[in-house]
Amino acid sequence: MKYVQDIDNINTWLQKFKGNKVFFLVDENTHEYCLPNIISNLPDLKEYEILEVEPGEETKAIEVAANLWMSLAELGAERTDVLINVGGGVVTDLGGFIASTYKRGMSFINVPTSLLAMVDAAQGGKTGIDLGGAKNLVGTFTHAELIYLDASFLETLPDVQLRSGFAEMLKHGLIADKNHWDNASKSYPVITEELIATSAEIKQSIVDEDPKEKGVRKLLNFGHTVGHAIESYLLQKELPILHGEAIAAGMLIEAELSKQYCQLPEQEFEEIVIQIDKVFTRLPILEENIDDILEWLKFDKKNKGGELRFGLLEKIGQGVFDISIAVSVIKTALLNYIPK
């Protein structure tokens, strides 16, 4: 994995792969708004094909994957070819999974076009699709050859999309870098390319240290254990929300667990609540939904031997992982999340 800010790096990479085909995976929006700019800046691009999917989480589905594998086969894609994923996390997760399993693995490059994908989804080697309502139930750990970061893609994005990515940026500060938390909190709603790059670097350094999530990478799950359960629950109810909105809720709930189990100071807990509530409105969860959300928690990939394990905070800027928490405690924290 190599994370680059100059498109010439893709050109240089393509020069090595002379003679093979390039495939672009896009959604309707990135096809129109991002792909032309990318193609015009790749003078060494010769033969290429474009595969388009619908935007939205529903696209991370086995039927879509089957169609893409078959399209690649029909277009004569070979194992030595490359897939360039241009889009948000849906496109980079799906495209990474398609590439990592097509003929047992072709290379792929990620060009994230949403803030969330730039600071999180496009890097770290987690690919996947959803199945039976469970997010990323099927996937691989496979790194992109390159990740190309260009903040200008964010100019056309609606605010709600930026907020979604901003949740992950706050998380990077909370688990690993108090300065980054302070800077990102102060800067909002302005999100500079420098802040984006810092977030991406924090994530990359954690992933490099522990690519397969055996240890320190579990820190990145802060906010995600409960957040994913809420996201899956609301998706099943046909009330889809953005990933970052779910993660913001998850961070609030897991910050409370951190206070109880990891000595997160009360004052820092309050600061986290104030900052997150400034950016994100509380989600429409009712007391009677909580048992269903707890059911989704049991699907979590990070569980071990039936226990629920969390990445939590000892203080702002310092996470801890593998913290076992009883279901009854999580239930109380979920109840406390609901505004009175």
Added chain:
Amino acid sequence: MKYVQDIDNINTWLQKFKGNKVFFLVDENTHEYCLPNIISNLPDLKEYEILEVEPGEETKAIEVAANLWMSLAELGAERTDVLINVGGGVVTDLGGFIASTYKRGMSFINVPTSLLAMVDAAQGGKTGIDLGGAKNLVGTFTHAELIYLDASFLETLPDVQLRSGFAEMLKHGLIADKNHWDNASKSYPVITEELIATSAEIKQSIVDEDPKEKGVRKLLNFGHTVGHAIESYLLQKELPILHGEAIAAGMLIEAELSKQYCQLPEQEFEEIVIQIDKVFTRLPILEENIDDILEWLKFDKKNKGGELRFGLLEKIGQGVFDISIAVSVIKTALLNYIPK
């Protein structure tokens, strides 16, 4: 990957994985004839679940894979659990793929119960399913934790199944070990556990040297480039044949290419033809089918930049790889395969 001949090794492995669930993937036949024996020899096996699929190549399908992923989720399978695949190549290919992609990868153990799986499919880390009629279009390179070899499973197998595996044993001799070719040829129809172990060792040493098929592993494709095309073509025509029968045909055709392009001596070529014809009857291919078979060749995963590349023989016991051959020449070799 560790290849073992004593079931105690699985026991020892399971002891390390205390507290987690074991899942068995079987087909109807191995469920009845092999699984009870395995379970009764695993005193350390505690909680387990059995997933059953239909026997036959049609099982290596995306719909079957989707059902298995969802069954694992419903049964609460976690990333730290293990899948034990008990069956022929269909079960080990499919089960390896399921395990390597479930929640981004759980461990798996292979217990091959057919000769073909023992000497070929169960080892080497190639997992996969078929899609759109193309064999192994979707898959991963992921090694089993253990491969347990027990020749007693072969006692209930019909002769045609043994012949299918025997084709791969002959191939191992042809590409890497003249002694093994001589011994296996002479021994047939008796197939000793010693011969099986030698074949498995030849394959393992090649795979260890080149796990991702960048170089020497391509030798193992001898007979497979044309063989797979024939197999896919006949499957599409609803005339499914066993893998080994296709590979036997592929080896005859590719031996002719070896004579023309790699100086395989005429006398050795004749010896190969006589030995293979002693075991395998020629397949029902007609002159008018040949162009369709050549179309299937273009799907081959091993192609690079549109060229057809082969692993061929310089002499018995010594293969060469990355040999480019023009389609017109392959057409002639296919014609020569058809009995006059």
